[in-house]
Amino acid sequence: MNLLEFMKIALGSFSTNKLRTTLSLLGIIIGVASVITMVSIGTGAQEQVTSQIGAMGSNLITVSPGFIRGGGGRVSQDIANVFTLEMAKAIENLSPNIKHVVPTSTTMGLAVYGGNNVRVQISGVTPEYQEVINHYPLIGRYIREQDVANSEKIAVLGAEVAQDLFGSENPVGKTMRVVIGGRSLSLKVVGVMEAKGQVLMANYDNRIYVPVTMLLNRGLNSRYVDGYSIMAASRDVAKAVVEEVQAFMTRMLGDPDRFRVMSQDTILETVSQATSTMTLMLGAIASISLLVGGIGIMNIMLVTVSERTREIGIRKAVGAKRQHILVQFLLEAVLLSVIGGILGLGLGWGGGYWISKALGWPFSVSIPAAVIAIGFSAGVGLFFGIYPALQAAALDPVVALRYE
Numbered sequence: 001m002n003l004l005e006f007m008k009i010a011l012g013s014f015s016t017n018k019l020r021t022t023l024s025l026l027g028i029i030i031g032v033a034s035v036i037t038m039v040s041i042g043t044g045a046q047e048q049v050t051s052q053i054g055a056m057g058s059n060l061i062t063v064s065p066g067f068i069r070g071g072g073g074r075v076s077q078d079i080a081n082v083f084t085l086e087m088a089k090a091i092e093n094l095s096p097n098i099k100h101v102v103p104t105s106t107t108m109g110l111a112v113y114g115g116n117n118v119r120v121q122i123s124g125v126t127p128e129y130q131e132v133i134n135h136y137p138l139i140g141r142y143i144r145e146q147d148v149a150n151s152e153k154i155a156v157l158g159a160e161v162a163q164d165l166f167g168s169e170n171p172v173g174k175t176m177r178v179v180i181g182g183r184s185l186s187l188k189v190v191g192v193m194e195a196k197g198q199v200l201m202a203n204y205d206n207r208i209y210v211p212v213t214m215l216l217n218r219g220l221n222s223r224y225v226d227g228y229s230i231m232a233a234s235r236d237v238a239k240a241v242v243e244e245v246q247a248f249m250t251r252m253l254g255d256p257d258r259f260r261v262m263s264q265d266t267i268l269e270t271v272s273q274a275t276s277t278m279t280l281m282l283g284a285i286a287s288i289s290l291l292v293g294g295i296g297i298m299n300i301m302l303v304t305v306s307e308r309t310r311e312i313g314i315r316k317a318v319g320a321k322r323q324h325i326l327v328q329f330l331l332e333a334v335l336l337s338v339i340g341g342i343l344g345l346g347l348g349w350g351g352g353y354w355i356s357k358a359l360g361w362p363f364s365v366s367i368p369a370a371v372i373a374i375g376f377s378a379g380v381g382l383f384f385g386i387y388p389a390l391q392a393a394a395l396d397p398v399v400a401l402r403y404e
Contacts, residue, residue, distance in 0.1 A: 007331065017304075021336070024300045027293025028340025028380070029347060032373050034289050036348025037355065039369045042278055044352070044361040059099075059238045060132060060264045061230040063091075063245060066257045081224045082258055085212070088228055090252075095244050097237040100128040103225040105215050110179040111208060113165040120161050121207045122178060124215030124225070132231045135204060140172040140191030143211050151214040155187040159195040160205035178208065180219040238263050293340065294380035301333055301388035326393040333385020334378055341377035345370055 065082050085103050092101040105124040110117055123129075130142050137156060147154055155176065162171050171189040178185050187210065196204040216222050230245065232238040242263050249259045315325065349365055356363040 007335070020300055020303075024297050024336050025340040025343065027289070027296040028337050028377050029293075029344040031289040031291075031293045031380075032341045032344025032377050033348035033351060035373045036345055036365065036370060037351040038285070040348070040352030040363065040365045041355055041359075041361075042280075043364040043369075044356045044359075045278070047362045047364055059232040059235045061232060061238060061242055061245065062227060062262055063230065063249065064227040064260050064262075066259050082253065083225050083227055084223060085216075085225065087252065088225075091228065091230065091245060091248060094248055095241065097233050097241050097244070098230060099233050100132055100231040102126050102129045102132050102229045102231075103212055104129070104227055104229055105212055105220065105222075105225040107180055107215070107220060109208075109219075111161060111165060111176060112179065113171075113174065113176040116165045118161060118164045120158075120178075121203075122180065122215065122219070123207050123209050124212035124219075125209055126212055128231070129209070129229065132229045133204075135193060135196050137191040138194040139170070140189070142191055143209060147211045148213050151217050152211055153185060153187050153214060153218070154190045154211065156191040156193060156209040157189055158193050158205040158207040158209075160203070161208055162192045178219075180215075183219060185218055232263075291380065293377075294337070294384040297333055297336055297381055298384035298388060300336075301329060301385055302391065304332075305329065305388050305392045322393045326389050329389035329392045330382065330385050333389070334381040337377045337379075337381025338374065341374040344377070345374060348373075 063083070083103065088101045088103040092098055102125055107122050109120060109122045111120045125143065126148055127143050127145055130136050136142070138159070140156070142156055143154070146152070155178070157165070157171055165171070165176065166174070171192055174189050175186055176189060178187055187208075193204070193207075193209070198204075210219075212225065216225070230241065232241040242261050246256070246261050249261070250256050253259060352365060353363050
């Protein structure tokens with residue numbers, strides 16, 4: 001007998017017992033659909049986070065204060081009063097691989113216009129910051145060098161702030177108030193940023209950008225900034241810039257624990273590893289249902305062998321060999337698994353698409369994961385089909401012919 005004849009017999013057996021075949025397929029369909037859905041969700045989440053980090057630029061490097069370790073009843077806390085505006089200029093002159101160094105200072109405040117007010121994050125920056133974080137004004141202009149030099153009382157609004165305070169009114173040229181601590185400052189709006197949305201834990205649309213000198217001198221009464229945003233000349237030299245900045249800061253501050261230097265690539269690598277582990281874990285959990293489906297196939301095949309005992313005896317009596325019977329029942333088990341795997345792949349694909357769409361994530365199905373899921377389902381059918389197939393092949397034809 002050839003493979004085509006074996007398949008005809010298998011398909012005939014399936015069509016004869018439609019309900020049993022459907023129940024056998026169901027376990028594999030659910031298993032493969034679960035694996036594909038979970039993996040597609042995990043992959044979509046990874047792409048979402050990666051795209052958000054990439055939106056900030058792969059050559060972005062941040063320098064922030066280190067931590068004071070807790071002990072003796074003290075609580076661990078950030079180190080303060082470390083970075084100055086002068087240090088930013090020194091870092092920028094450190095290497096030709098450094099394109100921009102932006103000193104940044106951030107505080108929370110209340111923005112007020114007319115009868116509207118909203119609590120916002122106020123970021124003191126320099127003109128280069130728009131290029132460093134890849135975020136530009138939609139209308140009006142950004143902060144200029146002259147604004148920083150003169151500590152001008154001007155502001156550039158995030159898209160959400162502009163909507164909350166001014167509604168449909170054009171904010172450019174209007175004067176608003178910000179309250180920082182106990183101080184109230186009147187700021188002229190010179191621009192509104194394009195919508196950027198949430199990037200990881202930061203909402204760039206709920207911010208007000210002001211000249212860093214104005215925030216330090218008029219709002220915070222401080223000469224220290226929170227940290228630096230550094231733009232390397234290219235992604236290729238970002239790692240070298242990190243090493244140069246670390247060496248420079250250690251020389252300046254004398255203690256490497258007083259600061260932290262981190263590149264976007266480092267963050268991206270860490271997040272990718274975490275999401276890959278999560279995706280693998282979700283796939284592994286979902287694959288348990290495949291094993292349950294395989295056990296279901298074995299049970300059905302054992303019942304099938306019992307019901308087809310007389311058929312097996314007749315086939316052996318007319319010349320069918322032991323390996324023919326073995327191949328026949330193995331093929332039926334594998335065929336059930338593969339058909340269920342293909343149907344499960346389609347169901348998982350659709351489920352992953354709709355869930356990703358509902359979450360607002362990109363939809364992505366890993367082709368290797370799909371191939372592995374189908375291959376694994378075939379392997380499950382083969383593994384759990386071996387015992388029933390051996391049982392069928394081992395039947396004595398004389399005993400089988402007597403079976404009622």
